[in-house]
Each structure stands twice: as structure tokens, then as C-alpha cells.
Amino acid sequence: MGMGIDVRNRMARRAAEEIAPGMVVNLGIGIPSLVPNHLPKETRLMFHAENGIVGMGKSPEKGLEDENLCNAGGFPVTVMEGSSYCDSAVAFGMIRRGRVDLTILGSLQVSQKGDLANWIVPGKKVPGMGGAMELAQKAGKVAVLMNHTDKNGVPKIVESCTLPLTAENCVDIIITDLAVFNIHEGSLILSELFAPHTVTEVTAKTACDFSIVEDIRIIEY
Amino acid sequence: MGMGIDVRNRMARRAAEEIAPGMVVNLGIGIPSLVPNHLPKETRLMFHAENGIVGMGKSPEKGLEDENLCNAGGFPVTVMEGSSYCDSAVAFGMIRRGRVDLTILGSLQVSQKGDLANWIVPGKKVPGMGGAMELAQKAGKVAVLMNHTDKNGVPKIVESCTLPLTAENCVDIIITDLAVFNIHEGSLILSELFAPHTVTEVTAKTACDFSIVEDIRIIEY
Amino acid sequence: MENPFGKIATLEQAMEHFYDGMTLMFGGFGGVGSPPDLIDGILEKEIKNLVLIGNDTGFPEIGIGKIVSRGKARKVIASHIGSNPVAGELMTRGEMEVEFSPQGTLTERIRAGGMGLGAILTDVGVDHEFVAKGKKRMNLNGKDYLIETALTAEVSIVYAKKADPYGNLVFDKSARNTNPLVAMAGNFTIAEAQEIVPLGSLDPEEIVTPGVFVDMVIPSGGVNWQWAWE
């Protein structure tokens, strides 16, 4: 099965469940940017951007973009009531000080014990770490949204990352196109499955051991 | 002769000569606060306050004070065109970065080589250093305005300070009620006299050696 | 006023966050910009053994000075205490410990705490017997620096001109002073605001302290002390 819009939005919808009212949330690029579409309208929260925005809203309509109002990826956004602008140093102060409650980001690999590898492919791609290290190391909760395997079918959840780490021991939850894992005190736990995927399939596509919760949730949406 | 308003204003007027257009200037409390009265009206400069003001103006008229617009000493001020407010950290960043061109402050003692002692009298007065160290160590030019001797007639310009230092080797010019000294590469040089005071009198009231410029200026105002 | 983030509270609710022996950071400079109602609340609740962190100790009956003068602080970290003679007496009698920091260094230590940093390196006071005493040092490119450690507090109290329900703050002229720094450095930050305005009524450009750093907002009755110049 390809990675259609439906699968991506399923993942985003599940990630949205991690958001509680009042949170400060930082979203990475890619699938995480779909998360706001799945929040109840009345949820009051603040989306944070590394360049210096608190209170990002939805994307502007085509033609209404403001070249000076963009997210950290350089794409036009809008702001909500209660938003504010700050310089990038203060934006990262919020992260380091633990005031960003949740970050939802993509990854290349995640290890069994929650190591994150999402910044570099040696010899291929050396883009630099940007703000990934601060977010991984300092956000209250780190949620990874990624495909269960890479385009060649190689598992991305592994015993030990082969790619250079962004930060050790930092991931709290992994949401893939197949399943949801929690990482608790260095242990990987399968807790949810996206229907119609099975434990057998997930086990086959995961390159490490994990435990399974007794009352596994099947996500039907 | 007592320290009347005239003497204080003479000193302030001489200090005002140190100010060039465009400068950022920090004034201490006491006699330095009289300096602005002696500037040509057209001089464009910015007075800086440690609490976070650039562009302080004159004192407000009685009854027009604003309790939230005060200098670092806690007394009401006004602001000029082009002023700005910042937090105190930024105000001190300006000092440490060398963006404050001149500070005019009082002192208890100054040594021959420009050591400044103006923050503490052990066993008597331990007020804390406030912003004196940053200003002494980092301002582009440090001008001291003080009486030549203390109330008991003891010289305040000395070979070596007996009071704890604020900063070493930092004073560039001393303006007293009697004379003006420059300190250049650690040497004290008498360059000006307030009429009718004499080199003999200054020598008698100064507790260290100094050289004298050939064409000594006599200040007649 | 709508309270969608649950941050707007009363003085009584704020008072639940104060207790004996706590570390308390306060905004203000010579009393200007210090939160009057919170200070009175602390006095009324008879909180004691405080460790206070802020620019100075105010005047005896102005700002944080009201707390200091009544002997409620066991330690103060400040840049000067000269405007409050009672503070000097308490220190001399050994009844209150005072840790002095140069003013600019102190503000950077507070900011560093607020920004989640461990310390800053400065050469201010690096050769100064009193300032450098007991501090770690480091040489970078041939130049000596002091390691000046970050400061945080269990609770920070600040005084704002306006706050919105998210805790976004703007300050009034020079009453800004240390407030934006102190607001960031509290594990729990309470802002006393002269005016609480609806969400969306502050221009996002004018906000000085983002509400991200503010946990609680209470309305202020305004300054109730007499200034030295009055």
C-alpha cells in the first residue's frame, strides 16, 4: 500500500490525540503539518515556530500569503488570537526552558530505547541539525510521525540506530502508518494498531523486540 | 570654600565638554546629573540608563512625574525624540559591547594610574556595586566628577587606593572642584585649573605625583 | 473576561504558590515595576525565610523593600542594597545573607535561567577580588572570563501594564526593566497586571513577554506606596 493522503491524515489524526488544551506545540515539516486539521475547533493551544512565532494558525488562502509571516520551514502561515512574535533566541529559550510541551516531528530511524536519528545521512545528505536537537532533547514530549519502513521496505524502528543520532533516549511515542508505540523508561511498547494491520505484520516490519499492551487498541478511523 | 551650586555646575559644565554629538552617555547620580544643563541645545546625543532607557531627557516639572518613567536612581525623568525602552539585560549589553561612549560618575578615590574606588567603604557602607563595574570597565571613556578632597580635607586622588576598587586602570579623566587631570597610559597629567586655583594648591591637595602639561588651561567660567 | 487558558486568577489563588523558605524572584528596579499586590499578599500571609532574587532591595517601604525590611528574607541575591538601609543593617547583623552580583551580570544570570542555559561567561569583574571570589574561570582565546551561573526561582513575580488571558505581557516605560527577564526565569510565573485585556487585543508585535512564560495573571490595584521623590 502506498503512502496516500488517507494514511498520512490517519497518522496526523492520531498525533492530534496527543494534544491537550493549553499546550505549546511545535510541529515539524511534512506529515506533522497536517495535525492542526484534526484538532477540535474549540481546542485552545499555541503552535510554536523556531523562527519566533507563538500562536501560528492555519495556512493562508492562495494569494493571501504574507512573505514576512512564515513558519520555520519558510512557508506562509497565519496567526491566531493571542499570538506573539519574538526573536529566534527567545523561541529557543522556550524550548530549552521546558515551556514547549510537545513536539511532533519526522524521523529517519528511532531506536528501541527512544534514540532519534533524523538529521543526517552520512555521505548523502548533510543538511545540518537546525532546531532538531533542542526540540528532541528539551520538549516536554517527543512524538515521532514516520513511515514504518523506508521506501525499500527496511524497518525504521531498530535495535540501535545506524544513522548518526540527533539525541539519545528522547522519543516518547512513535506513530507510523501501521501502529503506535510508546517508549517508557527505555522500553518499546506496542499499544495501538491502525486497522487492518496486525501484530504479525508489525513484528515483521520492526527490527527490534518490543512488548505489547494487553488491551491493544485498534484504530478504526 | 564650600561646595556651592556654582562649583558643582562649573564641574558639570567642564564635564559637558567631554560630550561630542551622537554620543551615548551614561550619567551617575549627584553632580553628573547636572551635566545636561550645560549642553548646547542642538547637541544630538542619547543619555543611557541602566534600567533600560536610551534617550533620557530632562527632569519633568513638579506634578508631571510618571512613576513608571525613572532613571536608574529611581527619580522621574522624561524621554527625547528617538528614545527607546529595553530590559536591563540589553541596557547592560550596550555597555559591555562598547556602545556606551562615555560615563560620567562620582568616586570616593581615584589612583594615579586610574584605578576607581567608588562602591564600598568597608565596615561602614556596603551598598553593592550596582552597575558601576560594567560602566567603569566597559564604557568608551570614564570621566570622574568628584571633590578634590573629602570633607576632612583628605585627598581623594592618591598613589594607590586604600578603599576596595571598583575597577583597575579605567579612569580617563578626573574633574574636581579645583582642576582637571587626564590619565594616559597609567600616568596622571594635570591639564586644567579652575580659576583661581593654582598648581601649588592642587599639588598640596593631591596625594601622588603627577605631570603638568606645558600650556595649562585656566577655566574662567 | 473569558479565561480560555485558565491563567487569570485572583490574588488569593496566587497566594497558594507562596511558602516559607521558597526561592522568589521579583521584577523591578528601585521599586519601579515591582508588583504591589503580590508583595502585600506575601506580607499578609507572613511568608518567611525567603531567598529573594532581584536587582535591588528597593526602599524600606517601597517594592520588595517592604518584605526585606520586615526581616522576611534569609538571603538576597542582588546588585545593590544601598537604597534600603534596613537591608544593610540586617546584613551587618548577620540576619540576612547578601550575594552581590554586578548589575549587568545579574540580569544575564536571570536571563540565562529563563532561557534554559547553565551559565554565561563575562569578563566583568574577572580581576576583581570580591566579584571573582569562589567563581570558576575559563580562558578563551587568551582572555579570562568568569563563569556566572544561571538563576531560576520556584516562583517569579512581575508587574505588567497589560496582560491578556494567555499571559502575554507589555510593560510601562522604564517599569519594564528586569520584568521580562524575571518572567522567564520562574518555574511558575505570576504577572500582576494593571489591566487585563481580551485575547487578541494586544498587537503580536508589541508583546514583550510571550505568555508561554507566564502561568498566572492577576489584576493589580496599582502602586500603593509613596515614592522617594514624592
Added chain:
Amino acid sequence: MENPFGKIATLEQAMEHFYDGMTLMFGGFGGVGSPPDLIDGILEKEIKNLVLIGNDTGFPEIGIGKIVSRGKARKVIASHIGSNPVAGELMTRGEMEVEFSPQGTLTERIRAGGMGLGAILTDVGVDHEFVAKGKKRMNLNGKDYLIETALTAEVSIVYAKKADPYGNLVFDKSARNTNPLVAMAGNFTIAEAQEIVPLGSLDPEEIVTPGVFVDMVIPSGGVNWQWAWE
């Protein structure tokens, strides 16, 4: 416009401050908030061997990317270069050195330079092979930190929404980003402003960068590149 502080100048006058081999710091984040006319001026004057310091290398034809893509930088200090593939190629071919700093650490290093500090201590990347490599460390209260050194530049260039004749600056929305930090860190700071307004017309409360840090103001023709999203 009156020019009482002599800070208002032309692009040509600004160009006198740029020379081969210089250290140049620039404001902007993915090109947003980078000064277009100054960047074009640097290209036209064919300044080369630059050491560039800023958040990122823009896109190939956006922001500082225009300079990087033409091979005019011998070194870049940035947090990422991913949006400019030419930067990656130059790095891979050994034609441009790149020093990576985590984004928040980089902004604090720039701010520290602007504030006259020597360094900051952070635990971001303290256990990270790549980030910690070659850096001094320090243990404070049982916790390890990296010493991240301050950055300054011979010249800083920033992009402002409005400037007054003293060089007081306000920025436009998220185009603020690194600009206020970069403005402070330049030994000589040039602000390119979309609008230059008379002295006294900016509210002292709204000024983000005090003119104290700004040496020169030039008018801007506005962004002249096509954005990636256009």
C-alpha cells in the same frame, strides 16, 4: 529626511564597508528577513572569501543563498544548509567550510557576541559526538555543559520594516527572527529598512532594536526574489 545622527546613507555608502575576506553576519531565516539590496550590492561589488554567520544558507536564489550559490563564501557558520543544495555541493567538494551549530545555540552565540559576553553554557548536544567535538566542557552542580563561544562580525546586515534616523528598528512579523540578535553582534551594523520614518515617530515601547546598536540605515527596494512557495 533630517539626518541628525548621520546614520542614514545610500547603498553605495554602505558598500564601502564590505571587503574580501571579511566576517559578515546576516539576519534572516530561510531568506525571510534577509536584506535584498545589501545582498545584491555585495554580489555586484564581487566581494569574495566571505565568512558568513547566520541561521541558514537560504535557497539558491533567495536571501544569502544568492551569495553562497555563487561561491563567494569560504566559510559558513549556520544551523542548516538543507534548503540550499548548492551549499551542500560546495561543502562536499571542499570548496566551502561549514560549521554547524544547533539553531538555538547559534542564536545564543550571536546574542552573546552582541551583548559583550564571552560564551554561554548549554547542555544541548553535550553528549552528541558531532556537536560536542572539540568544545570545552564544564560541570556545574553535577551537570555537564558545553562552552559555546560568542560570535561577532566585522559587519552585520539586517532587514527592518521601519527605521528612524537614530537607527531604532522594528521588524515585520516573523521576519524579525534573527535580525535583532544579528544587529547587536556586528562591530558595524547596517540596517536595510523598508521605510525610514522621522525621529520621534516610533513609539519608544515598540522599538525592538535600539539604535545604539545600529551604525547605518539605508532604504530598501524590498524583496526581489521569488519565494519557494510562489
